[in-house]
Amino acid sequence: MKLDSAGLRVLSHEECMNLLATAPIGRIVFTDRALPAVQPVNFVLDGTDIVIRTTVGSKLAAATRRAIVAFEADAFDPEGRTGWSVTVVGHARAVDDPAEAERLAGLPLTPWAPGSRDHYIVIAAEQVSGREITGG
Amino acid sequence: MKLDSAGLRVLSHEECMNLLATAPIGRIVFTDRALPAVQPVNFVLDGTDIVIRTTVGSKLAAATRRAIVAFEADAFDPEGRTGWSVTVVGHARAVDDPAEAERLAGLPLTPWAPGSRDHYIVIAAEQVSGREITGG
Numbered sequence: 001m002k003l004d005s006a007g008l009r010v011l012s013h014e015e016c017m018n019l020l021a022t023a024p025i026g027r028i029v030f031t032d033r034a035l036p037a038v039q040p041v042n043f044v045l046d047g048t049d050i051v052i053r054t055t056v057g058s059k060l061a062a063a064t065r066r067a068i069v070a071f072e073a074d075a076f077d078p079e080g081r082t083g084w085s086v087t088v089v090g091h092a093r094a095v096d097d098p099a100e101a102e103r104l105a106g107l108p109l110t111p112w113a114p115g116s117r118d119h120y121i122v123i124a125a126e127q128v129s130g131r132e133i134t135g136g
Numbered sequence: 137m138k139l140d141s142a143g144l145r146v147l148s149h150e151e152c153m154n155l156l157a158t159a160p161i162g163r164i165v166f167t168d169r170a171l172p173a174v175q176p177v178n179f180v181l182d183g184t185d186i187v188i189r190t191t192v193g194s195k196l197a198a199a200t201r202r203a204i205v206a207f208e209a210d211a212f213d214p215e216g217r218t219g220w221s222v223t224v225v226g227h228a229r230a231v232d233d234p235a236e237a238e239r240l241a242g243l244p245l246t247p248w249a250p251g252s253r254d255h256y257i258v259i260a261a262e263q264v265s266g267r268e269i270t271g272g
Contacts, residue, residue, distance in 0.1 A: 005191075025212050035206070035225055036204065036225065037225075055141075058142065068171060070171070070172040072174040074163075085176045112217045114143035133248055133249060
C-alpha cells in the first residue's frame with residue numbers, strides 16, 4: 001500500500017479511472033480573467049477522455065479552449081470520514097469536427113442544466129492522480 | 137428569481153454562506169508549478185473566512201501562501217438532478233500569529249487525514265457566488 005506525504009493511500013491509474021466512471025459530477029478547474037475558477041459539471045468518460053457538454057458561448061467554453069485544465073471528482077462519507085478523490089490534468093479542446101460531435105452525441109451524457117448544450121469539450125487525461133482516505 | 141446565462145438560479149450571498157456552513161468538504165483550487173490544481177479538504181467557517189488545517193510543509197501550504205485561490209463546495213442529487221454549488225475567491229494566508237492559531241484551534245475542525253496538522257490556512261471570502269439547479 002503506497003501512502004503519500006499526507007498519509008493518504010495513493011490510487012493506481014486503473015483505480016482512478018474506475019472511480020471516475022462511477023461519479024455523476026466532476027469539477028472543472030480553469031483560469032478566468034487571471035483568477036482561479038471552478039465549475040461543477042456532469043460528464044462521461046469516452047475511453048480515458050472526459051467529455052462535457054456546454055453552450056458554445058459559455059464562459060466555460062471560452063476559458064477552456066486550448067487550455068490546460070484540471071478536472072476533479074470525489075466521494076466522501078462524513079460519518080466514517082472516508083472517501084476518495086481523483087484529479088486529471090490535461091489539455092481541453094472544443095470539438096469542432098461535426099463527425100466527432102455526432103459520435104459524442106451518442107454517449108450517455110444528458111445535461112442537467114436547462115437549454116440546448118450541443119457544444120462538446122474533451123479533456124485528455126494526461127496526468128491522473130487519486131487518493132483514498134480510509135478513516136481511523 | 138434571478139437566473140444566470142445557463143438557466144441556473146443565482147444564490148444570494150446569504151444563501152451561499154448558509155449552504156457553505158452545511159458542507160463538510162470543499163475543494164481548494166490553486167496553481168501548482170504553473171498548472172491548475174485542486175484538492176478536497178475539510179473546513180470550517182470562521183465568520184465568512186474559510187479555515188483549513190494542513191501540515192506546515194505540505195504542497196498546499198506552499199502553493200497557497202499569499203496566493204489568490206478559489207474554494208468550492210457543492211451537493212448534488214443525481215436522481216433528481218438537483219443541487220447547488222458555491223464558489224469563493226479570495227486571498228489565502230498562512231496563520232503565523234500564535235494567538236490566532238490558538239483561537240482557531242478552538243474551532244470544530246478535526247482533520248480527516250492522519251498525522252499532526254497544526255498549520256492553518258485562512259481564505260478570505262472576497263468574491264462569493266453560488267448557483268442552484270432545480271431539475272426538470
